[in-house]
Amino acid sequence: MASTAPRLARLGALLARQGAPATSVLSQVRAFSEKAGAGPAAAAAATAASEAKEAKSKIRGFQALLFGGLGAGFLYGYSLFTSQVPESGPLSGPPALLTSKPSTPGDYAAVRQSIAGVLDNNDYDDGSYGPVLVRLAWHASGTYAKKDGSGGSNGATMRFAPECEWAANAGLAVARKLLEPVKAAHPWISYADLWTLAGVVAIEEMGGPVVPWRPGRSDAPDGAKIVPDGRxxxxKQGAKHLRDIFGRMGFDDKDIVALSGAHTLGRCHPDRSGFSGPWTNAPTTFSNLYFQxxxxxxxxxxxxxxxxxxxxAKTQSLMMLPSDMALLSDRTFKKYxxxxxxxxxxxxxxxxxxFSKLLELGVPFPAAAAKA
Known part of the structure; x- marks a missing residue:
């Protein structure tokens, strides 16, 4: 497929050159007319021939513009729908988001529509950015500590080092860059609200439940409030670690198992987590298949x-992590x-x-903020 774009470019150039021969033909007709210039009949014939060639030239010029433009437009469209999101480099970032008009502040329905519009991409993983957006919302929120109120989704501190460079956040540059055109189309929404809303929309678009969500998060101006790594x-860890991590945020055993169910989505990548493979055979559909x-x-x-x-053991095509297996070895976890x-x-x-609780941890919502 990579060779299609150059072929289209060449096609546009060939079409554009269709109008070129008309100029040389017209010059030849005029030269013939000057040499023949003896009588009115010859002059009239030359004039008629010149007018005919000029008409053909205009037609060919119009064809060149029309077909050349169509070829360029098709090439541009092709590039939009086949572009991948490199994680770094001068050409990093997703295709531009196409919107009919800018949204007004508070129009979260428009933001939801824009997020839904960038989810599908057959060239990325299993055909959807949905799983990595859920992971972005999860990791942006999962740093919260109930004891002192630090961390959480408020501030969107993953925009800054060292949080964006944590090993646990490897690969999330893909999700953050994917949402940049959405932010540009709706500049009034904070990154903190955008990232969490993106996770909610992704879950719903992939067939999951409606997750209550409300705005009110703000963006930190810098990384001064980044919490220590390790939250x-x-x-690689087991049941005790899960209780320590989730208990720090205020979750109980049922919450731990329910949130672990997000592993029904996506897959692991060796260049990110070090692990490899999907948990289910339907990694872009939110369901209870993970537990099955x-x-x-x-x-x-x-x-x-x-x-x-x-x-x-049967197909060697699915995988589970040590933390997943802990849900089976622990009696209380296994009940759920x-x-x-x-x-x-x-x-x-x-x-x-x-998940709604996770996204709201540590957020100082206004008293009247309603969930949407």
């Missing part, structure tokens, strides 16, 4: 050069795994409550 979950796979498959350690992870595997509606309900 996000470590997938976790319960119903036999999981064995994956034989490879990477960190410890597990693969299904069983429940959610059998009852998707219960999972959706509990996930929506827990």
């Amino acid at each position: 996000l979950p470590d997938a 796979e976790l319960l119903n498959n036999k999981w064995v350690p994956k034989k490879w050069d990477g960190p410890l992870q597990y693969e299904d 795994v069983n429940q959610y595997a059998k009852d998707e509606e219960a999972f959706f309900k509990d996930f929506a409550v827990a």
